[in-house]
Amino acid sequence: MRRTDPGGPSAPTGQPLPFGVPDTAAPRLEELMSRVARGDKDAFSALYDALSGIVFGLVVRVVRNRAQSEEVAQEVMIDLWRQAARYRPDQGSVLSWAATLAHRRAVDRVRSAQAAINREQDQAARQQARPFDEVAEQVETRLESEQVRRCMRGLTEIQRQAVTLAYYQGLTYREVAETLRTPLPTIKTRMRDGLIRLRDCMGVTT
Amino acid sequence: MKHDMKHDAELHTLTGAYALHALAPAEHEVFGEHLGDCPSCRQEVAEFSATAARLAGAVALAPPARMRDAVLHGIDSVRQLPPPVPAAGRQPMTFTAILRRKAITLAIAASIAAAAVLGGVTVRQNRLAEEARQQAQASERRLQDVSAVVAASDARTVRGRTPGGATTSVVSSTSRNRAVFMAAGLSDPGAGRTYQLWFDDHGAMRPAGLLTRDGATLMEGGVQGASGVGLTVEPAGGSARPTTRPLMLLALPD
Numbered sequence: 001m002r003r004t005d006p007g008g009p010s011a012p013t014g015q016p017l018p019f020g021v022p023d024t025a026a027p028r029l030e031e032l033m034s035r036v037a038r039g040d041k042d043a044f045s046a047l048y049d050a051l052s053g054i055v056f057g058l059v060v061r062v063v064r065n066r067a068q069s070e071e072v073a074q075e076v077m078i079d080l081w082r083q084a085a086r087y088r089p090d091q092g093s094v095l096s097w098a099a100t101l102a103h104r105r106a107v108d109r110v111r112s113a114q115a116a117i118n119r120e121q122d123q124a125a126r127q128q129a130r131p132f133d134e135v136a137e138q139v140e141t142r143l144e145s146e147q148v149r150r151c152m153r154g155l156t157e158i159q160r161q162a163v164t165l166a167y168y169q170g171l172t173y174r175e176v177a178e179t180l181r182t183p184l185p186t187i188k189t190r191m192r193d194g195l196i197r198l199r200d201c202m203g204v205t206t
Numbered sequence: 207m208k209h210d211m212k213h214d215a216e217l218h219t220l221t222g223a224y225a226l227h228a229l230a231p232a233e234h235e236v237f238g239e240h241l242g243d244c245p246s247c248r249q250e251v252a253e254f255s256a257t258a259a260r261l262a263g264a265v266a267l268a269p270p271a272r273m274r275d276a277v278l279h280g281i282d283s284v285r286q287l288p289p290p291v292p293a294a295g296r297q298p299m300t301f302t303a304i305l306r307r308k309a310i311t312l313a314i315a316a317s318i319a320a321a322a323v324l325g326g327v328t329v330r331q332n333r334l335a336e337e338a339r340q341q342a343q344a345s346e347r348r349l350q351d352v353s354a355v356v357a358a359s360d361a362r363t364v365r366g367r368t369p370g371g372a373t374t375s376v377v378s379s380t381s382r383n384r385a386v387f388m389a390a391g392l393s394d395p396g397a398g399r400t401y402q403l404w405f406d407d408h409g410a411m412r413p414a415g416l417l418t419r420d421g422a423t424l425m426e427g428g429v430q431g432a433s434g435v436g437l438t439v440e441p442a443g444g445s446a447r448p449t450t451r452p453l454m455l456l457a458l459p460d
Contacts, residue, residue, distance in 0.1 A: 039286060045278055052274065054259075057267035070273055071382065075354050077277040078284055085289040092252050099259035107227045145264035166228040167261055173228040185219075192222030199257040206252045 029094040037084040044081055047094075052077060054095070055102040062106035062170040072109050076102045092206055107170040151201035159194030162187050221247050225254035279359060351424045355384045362459040368392070368437065369453060372420075376435045376456050383428040385435065385458075389420050395439050402444045406434035406455065416444050434458055 029050060035043035056073040063069045079101055087097055152160055158180065165176045177187040198204075217240050223229050224237050241248050355361060358379035365375040372391035378384070387403055395401050395418060403414040403425055414435070415426040425435070436452040438445075 037286070037289070041278075041281065044281060048274060048277060052269050052277075053266040054262050056269035056273070057265040058262040060267055061265045070270065071354075073269060074273055074277055074280070075351075077273075078280050078354070081281045082284050082287055085287055092255055093259070095263075096252075096256040096259040099262040100255050102262070103258065104227055145260070148260060148264035163222075163226065163261075166223070166226040167258055168265070171228065172230060173223045173226075174230070176228065188219045188223055190222075191226060191228065192219050195222045195225065195254045195257055198260075199253050202257060202260055204253055204256045204260065206249070206256055 030089050033084060033087050033089075033094050036081065037087065044084075047080065048077060051080070051095070051098045055098055058099060058102050059106045061168050062103065063109055068109065069106075072105050073102070076105050079105075096206075103167070103170075110170045111172075147202060151198050154201050155194050155197055156190075158182065158186070159190045159197065162190040163194040163198070166191060218244070218247060221250045221254060225251050225258060276359065352386050352422045355379050355382055355386045355424065358382050358384075364435075364456045364458060366454050366456045374437065374454060374456070376425075376458065378429045378458055380429065383430050385414075385425045385429040385432075386422055387414075387417070387425055387435065387437075388422045389417070389437075392417075392420050394419075398442050399439050400442050400444060402438050402440040402448070404436040404438065404448060404452075405429070405432035406436055407431050408433050411436060411448050413444060413446065416440075429458065432458060 029047070032043045032047045032050070036047055052073070055076050056069065059073045059076065060066065060069040063072055076098070080098060083101075087094065091097075092100075152164075155163070161180055162173075162176055165171045165179060166173060171179065173187050173191060174184065176182075176191075177184045180187070182190075217237065220229065220233070220237050224234065224241075227234075229237060241251065355377055358381055360381050361377050361379045363375055363377045365373065367373055370391075370393050372389055372393070374387065374389045377386045377388070385405075392401065400416045400418055402416050403423065405412040405414045405425070405427060408431075412427060412432070415423060417423045434455055434457045436448070436456075437454045438448045438450045438452050440449055
């Protein structure tokens with residue numbers, strides 16, 4: 001229980017957590033989710049403990065600002081409660097659903113009008129300040145999961161950067177193309193074949 | 207799967223960018239529509255989403271304990287959505303639903319003649335369904351933004367009335383630094399005009415978004431520093447400063 005409880009209140013705040021929820025937890029999460037869909041608040045608090053670490057970590061990675069991240073992560077968790085009855089096990093795991101919701105919200109937050117302007121400025125400053133390959137490099141070295149790190153190493157440079165810039169920094173593929181000074185069609189293709197490689201390396205099935 | 211690759215080679219490569227939320231909104235929409243007709247794309251997107259979830263797992267971080275309290279208390283005032291109910295009496299949708307089932311994709315592909323006949327109808331239905339879904343999503347998102355403020359533990363409400371008789375209220379939350387404006391009974395602002403919201407920063411009016419009709423609006427900008435909320439009628443597109451007398455000024459709670 002302790003190990004499958006990454007977001008539990010006993011975990012020290014702000015500390016990196018062990019890699020996600022083990023695969024063995026998947027049926028448990030689905031079971032919890034169906035109880036949550038029936039309005040079971042105890043089930044929801046268990047679901048919170050299982051998912052909040054992943055949701056919060058991902059949102060922080062994309063949004064950066066702690067206060068805003070907390071707000072977004074909170075909205076995502078409440079959203080899981082609200083939308084519980086809309087969850088379809090045949091369309092993916094609970095974890096995958098929660099991560100999708102969290103990423104979508106985080107991305108929406110950083111792409112709101114004012115944020116986009118700030119980000120463009122940041123980006124311009126960043127591009128002047130350091131070579132682009134450091135951006136993804138920095139992301140990679142902070143990954144807590146050995147499996148993800150190992151599989152990332154199996155990607156080509158451009159695949160790795162296309163995937164990490166989009167996922168961890170919330171860039172659109174146009175922004176990724178701009179950052180990497182690579183044509184758009186190439187970026188689209190690299191995102192896809194990069195994900196195919198990661199999927200196969202991690203043995204992901206649905 | 208080969209069938210899709212051949213016909214949608216260009217579109218098909220977007221599965222990656224779609225799963226990473228890296229498409230522009232319009233592209234996301236178009237590709238979402240395509241997904242309805244492309245079981246192999248849908249399968250790939252599902253696998254990519256599961257892969258992305260592993261990437262999320264690699265950056266997991268313990269949230270502050272106060273977030274747990276806020277969420278567990280927060281849900282008390284949040285109504286759960288009912289499960290989706292399949293639309294009744296819409297034959298073409300049923301056909302689409304069948305298409306969505308991967309197992310019989312091959313059987314469907316074999317009956318190309320039938321697909322060709324129904325194709326036009328299905329595409330149109332899909333587009334309508336997609337539009338409805340997009341609208342539902344947009345309004346759901348708006349609802350979520352709004353309810354996040356309304357559901358905040360420190361949410362406070364003030365009410366007022368415009369000279370025209372519309373009832374208005376402002377729900378503000380200091381902890382979220384946000385306010386929601388709600389109106390019922392607003393008249394049409396007139397052609398080329400809009401209602402505009404303002405935060406009153408102790409006399410200095412700060413633009414806080416536009417509205418043209420009743421409903422709940424998440425006000426733009428933080429509530430911090432504001433002593434009140436105002437509503438004016440402005441030329442379409444809004445103004446940097448109020449150009450008309452406020453229809454209403456509400457004092458915010460201290």
